[in-house]
Amino acid sequence: MRRGTNVHALGGFNQIVILDTIRRNRDGLSRVEIAEQTGLSAQTVSNVSRRLLDEGIIREAGQRILGVGKPRIILELDPSGGYAIGVHLDPSVITYVVLDLDGRVVAHQALRTPSDVTPDRVIASMRDSIEALIVEAGVERSRVLGVGIAAPGPLDLERGVVLDPPLLEGWHGVALREALAESTGLTVLLEKDVTAATVAELWMSSPHQRDDFMFFYYGTGVGVGLAIAHEAVRGATNNAGDAGHIIVDPDGPVCGCGRRGCLGDSIMPRRLVASAIATGLIARPVGRLGATEVDEGLAQIAALAEGGDAEASDLLEATASRISVAVVTVANLLDLDTVVFGGPYWNRVSRVLLRRIAELVNSSPALVTTHPIGVAVSSIGDDVAAVGAACLVLDDALSPRPSALLISG
Structure with missing residues (x-):
């Protein structure tokens, strides 16, 4: 619960406390309920609410009967504020x-x-x-x-x-x-x-829906976002989440760092598409292998795998296996209970990879957490970042x- 203060000089902070309290209650709150939840006096709530109403940040949303007495006016966030x-x-x-x-x-x-x-x-x-x-x-x-x-x-x-x-x-x-x-x-x-x-996942989720989780980002590159106790983890220099050099396949391709089988280099979309072109699985595009061509190529690989093509299935099976190794490593380290997948390229392969990753993660002999790992797709879509x-x-x-x-x- 967010608590405010009744010291007049700190009205700006109280305004944010009240806004936050109203925002987190989608059905709106009366001034009495706001005072109860914030610890602010009725006068402070009334003064701040009037100012927020005048500024168009909140609005009155009708009346509600709350216990004995006359109906109380409900306040809610005005999205256009x-x-x-x-x-x-x-x-x-x-x-x-x-x-x-x-x-x-x-x-x-x-x-x-x-x-x-x-x-x-x-x-x-x-x-x-x-x-x-x-x-x-x-x-x-x-x-x-x-x-x-x-x-x-x-x-x-x-x-x-x-x-x-x-x-x-x-x-x-x-x-x-x-x-x-x-x-x-x-x-x-x-x-x-x-x-x-x-x-984005923390902001858009309901309370405690996303507390301890990793966000597996699949875009031009690969990365991992982390949340512990419903707070984003940023690290000492605010650069947490560079998971690209987790070794997921000791016999995999040589990475730019000199080691073999690093996550990012092994599964990045451009590499998968280039590999499929090299083996003749999909046609080589006219011109350079740009973002559009990578997107279209990845979609073709997924469609072939869904249609039963063995080569495409093997390529994505190896991808699922490598992702699962990284997920298990991070989940064990931080005791996470959920991994959420998203990013510009994820939806192209999600139908093929998601269920298989869930199986591989939760059947992995290396998984030491005392609970299964939930596997989900971001509901926000490609624009999540x-x-x-x-x-x-x-x-x-x-x-x-x-x-x-x-x-x-």
Whole structure:
């Protein structure tokens, strides 16, 4: 339960406490119930509620009879009271979403990540896309709370810098957060992509639905987001989740790190499609093997496997086996009970892989947890990292943090 304070100078914190309390109760609450749940006085709740009503962030939602006495007016979040923009910078595609206060996607766009283009030009394109999306969504710019960016690591979150992502050529020490904030005039938050996907699952799930889980991200690259006790795990440098070098097949292909059978190199979509082309399983595309060709190739492999093709089935069976080794390793280490799969390429292979991964994980002799591991697909869809980036903005605006009360000298 979030507790507030009745000290007048801390009204900003109390406002966020009340907003958070209303947000978490989908059916709305009366002022009396808000006071009971927050520990705030009736006068404080009344004053803050009036201000939130005037600002259009909450709204009155009729009356409800609660025990003895006259009906009480119910307050609920007004979804149109504010908006958050999420951007996912993937080596293959840049995805943009606009979320309302309820977390509903009200506008969406996906554009191929330009190749052989400097980061400065990509950032300028991001700015233009964000401005166009605000117009498309039909929202007042003054109600945009900020922009969240999900980017591949490693990152320096304190400085807002993209350090050296292995699959984003030319992005070495790019001050992405500052550059986009300056060009848009909006508050900008930066987060690692797999962590942003984890935040999306936490934000969109019901209480305790997602407490201790990993998010297995399957995009241009592979990564793992982590949550413990319903909190995203970021690590000492905010770069937790780089699972690409877990060895899952000692006889597998040689990775760029020099070892054999690393997870990321073994199962990345481009490698699977290239392997299928090399053996003649699928036709070689005209031109280079770009994002669209990888997507289409992966879909072809899955369709062949579903149709009973032995070669395609073997290729995806090996993929399921390698993913399962990594899942068991991480689940044992952190005592997790669920793995959620998602990312831009996951849905192409989900029907073939999901059930088999569940079988392999829970029958593995290496699994030492005292409970079965639940296996699920993200309900958010391909845009989970972009949605998570926007959720970071909503969380920053709507979730109370007692540390904000500390006054530094």
